[in-house]
Amino acid sequence: MGSKDSVDPRTYIIPKRLEPIKNIVPVMSYKGGVGKTIITSLLAISLNDAGYNVGLLDLDFTNPSLHIVLGVDLNNVIPKEEKGVLPPKIQGIKLMSIAYYTRGEPTPLRGEELSDIFKEILSVTIWDNLDFLLVDLPPTLSDILLETLHHLRKKSKPIIVTTTSKLSIMPTINLMKILRELYIEALGVILNMSREGDNLIHPIIKLLEKEHVNIIGVVHYDEELEYAIGSIERIRKLKIYKEVSQIVQQLQLRLSSYKSSSLFIW
Amino acid sequence: MVHEWALAEAIVEYLVDVFKDRRPSSIIIRLGELRSVNEDTLSFSLKTLLSMRGFGEPGILIERVPINLVCRSCGLTWSIRLSELPEEVREFVHLVPEVLHSYVKCPSCGSRDFKISSGKEIYIEGVVVGE
Numbered sequence: 054m055g056s057k058d059s060v061d062p063r064t065y066i067i068p069k070r071l072e073p074i075k076n077i078v079p080v081m082s083y084k085g086g087v088g089k090t091i092i093t094s095l096l097a098i099s100l101n102d103a104g105y106n107v108g109l110l111d112l113d114f115t116n117p118s119l120h121i122v123l124g125v126d127l128n129n130v131i132p133k134e135e136k137g138v139l140p141p142k143i144q145g146i147k148l149m150s151i152a153y154y155t156r157g158e159p160t161p162l163r164g165e166e167l168s169d170i171f172k173e174i175l176s177v178t179i180w181d182n183l184d185f186l187l188v189d190l191p192p193t194l195s196d197i198l199l200e201t202l203h204h205l206r207k208k209s210k211p212i213i214v215t216t217t218s219k220l221s222i223m224p225t226i227n228l229m230k231i232l233r234e235l236y237i238e239a240l241g242v243i244l245n246m247s248r249e250g251d252n253l254i255h256p257i258i259k260l261l262e263k264e265h266v267n268i269i270g271v272v273h274y275d276e277e278l279e280y281a282i283g284s285i286e287r288i289r290k291l292k293i294y295k296e297v298s299q300i301v302q303q304l305q306l307r308l309s310s311y312k313s314s315s316l317f318i319w
Numbered sequence: 320m321v322h323e324w325a326l327a328e329a330i331v332e333y334l335v336d337v338f339k340d341r342r343p344s345s346i347i348i349r350l351g352e353l354r355s356v357n358e359d360t361l362s363f364s365l366k367t368l369l370s371m372r373g374f375g376e377p378g379i380l381i382e383r384v385p386i387n388l389v390c391r392s393c394g395l396t397w398s399i400r401l402s403e404l405p406e407e408v409r410e411f412v413h414l415v416p417e418v419l420h421s422y423v424k425c426p427s428c429g430s431r432d433f434k435i436s437s438g439k440e441i442y443i444e445g446v447v448v449g450e
Binding site: 058059060061062063065066069114134136137138151153154155156158159160161162163166169170173174176177179 | 431
């Protein structure tokens with residue numbers, strides 16, 4: 054390893070690599086299993102369908118799964134290298150994932166290694182011009198989330214995903230607190246996997262509003278989702294896709310008058 | 320000239336950021352074997368980029384670091400050579416050395432939970448200015 058005076062040059066190039074990206078949207082949660090990967094994928098497909106240039110970055114290095122949702126065959130897709138790494142386009146969406154290199158093999162990683170992979174991927178990936186880079190993060194406030202907040206904070210407008218479970222709501226409020234302490238303004242919270250006639254939803258919305266948490270949408274549990282994973286075509290036909298597309302439209306309306314953020318084009 | 324160029328860009332950004340108007344006469348770079356960096360290509364990329372930024376042509380010294388691994392499960396320390404890995408795996412690890420965990424196991428206990436104690440370095444060890 055390096056001596057105390059040695060310098061890792063990779064962090065110096067990361068801002069330049071992110072320069073051509075207009076908006077970075079990390080999709081995060083404090084609690085696992087709330088559907089971040091699905092929501093991230095749906096947001097990306099919806100934005101791509103609306104005509105934007107979209108990139109997807111999978112930062113869940115020990116369990117990458119965006120490629121599974123998009124139906125990428127790891128045996129046939131590998132990023133090209135040309136003065137850096139060019140993320141392959143999956144039906145128009147640029148996807149960067151460690152899965153191209155692990156090929157689905159189990160990959161146990163510890164803290165420092167996770168941070169190193171973060172720097173490696175961010176420093177070599179050439180995104181070029183993107184309207185949106187959506188970032189799928191692993192849950193909890195650990196290395197990758199902290200690296201993301203550190204390196205991507207200037208352009209980041211996070212979306213937080215939660216279910217209506219009590220186990221997820223309080224961590225969500227805590228995550229919002231952390232973001233506020235870092236002066237990072239989240240776009241808001243998506244309440245995922247809600248069920249029709251869910252009695253919990255109204256008190257939860259009241260609780261979140263009391264904590265000044267902006268709710269940008271409620272997404273219902275979709276029983277057809279599992280059968281559509283792996284096919285963008287089938288995903289587009291889902292009820293959940295239409296719900297997420299409505300969230301995207303509402304964000305466009307809201308942010309079109311968002312004078313304080315010149316970064317946003319919606 | 321793939322990741323060598325990307326690596327050279329990162330080194331140049333560091334030099335521009337830290338040294339600004341001062342001109343380095345030599346740069347010492349420490350690179351792990353897992354990086355599979357072609358020294359000639361890296362030197363060419365660095366010299367091209369430094370010249371474009373008005374930094375002249377400093378000498379470039381590259382120190383290679385062999386691959387050493389320590390099993391976190393049984394404590395075994397062992398070394399591997401890049402040539403022992405299949406070509407495809409070499410391609411993968413040169414970009415993300417940590418994916419070694421996907422393809423290599425401890426020869427004693429079979430664990431994938433090992434530490435890459437050396438071999439993935441990518442450091443600027445020293446920069447000499449002037450002379």
